[in-house]
Amino acid sequence: MSTPSPLHAVHEALGASFTDFAGWAMPLRYGSELAEHKAVRTAAGLFDLSHMGEIELTGPEAARALDYALVGKLSAVKPGKARYTMICDADGGVLDDLVVYRLAAEKYLVVANASNGPAVAAALRERAEEFDVTVDDRSADVALIAVQGPTSAAIIGAVTDADLDALAYYASVPTTLAGHDVLLARTGYTGEDGFEVYVDGPLAADVWQALTAAGEPHGLVPAGLACRDTLRLEAGMPLYGNELGADLTPFDAGLGRVVKFDKADGFVGQAALERRRDADVPERVLVGLVGTGRRAARHGYPVLDAGGAEIGTVTSGALSPTLGHPIALAYVPVAVSAPGTALSVDIRGTVAPVEVVKLPFYQRPA
Structure with missing residues (x-):
């Protein structure tokens, strides 16, 4: 049985369609995923991301423990800042990609993907055994709400006294929102300016409703996981389990x-x-592909060279709502990875031409 998010009743009242995602019942869409996608690009979308994992590390050697456990140098991150990093196994394989916030000199918050949260927490505990640090998996207690899009700063600014002008990308600050203590971060997974709000689960509905009210004059709409996937794909951001x-x-x-x-x-x-x-010479590299027409290559579809031989595999693909043509991420040999290289993809028996392009596919206006 899927675990409901702390906002499940809110989503039901909004008429959401649900999907099982890593054991969680999460909103896939509320109406049109195309409309939700376009709202994030032009105004703002409100996302429930409570399926993500939140793991706190606290203690005098928290920084050393994370330096050893992860591939990044988390000891170099200043309090109030965050870093994108990964946890790998002994063979160098990626166990998960993470965002790590340094909340204080001796306190960090590690945010893991939903499907990997328990495994990441277990690995961090094991790798931290020789260090003076406490590892606390708080995933079941914390809700995560995101506001993403060009009007997100105006929306967040209406419900908090935090100095948003001073809050840089990949930075966080403890503040209050709707009268509740939260951690406010300027991070996201859409390619737009945006914010993520970490709040105790029982308080999530109050925060969601406050954001909804503040967002009404700014075009805010609730947005599900379906459009989150096309948004991150346009932005060239990897998804664990795909890229x-x-x-x-x-x-x-x-x-x-x-x-x-x-x-x-x-x-x-x-x-x-x-x-x-x-x-x-690496065996394979990740590239962006663009096509024509309306049919998009999907995860697992073969990539073909000029002679029709299979040389790679699509990891993610969709018809881009913003750009109006098919886009995909794929692993291919280095020899055919240069932008401008002509390749093709096998879309259920139909060979469709594609071109290698530099990532990201979409970049928000400066």
């Missing part, structure tokens, strides 16, 4: 920059990732 997995390293996904090798205690997977970093 990332235990059989892939950060370097395969073009994210080798998140791996930091200058750490005093080393880290889990370091030797394997050093070998991958130093490899002369």
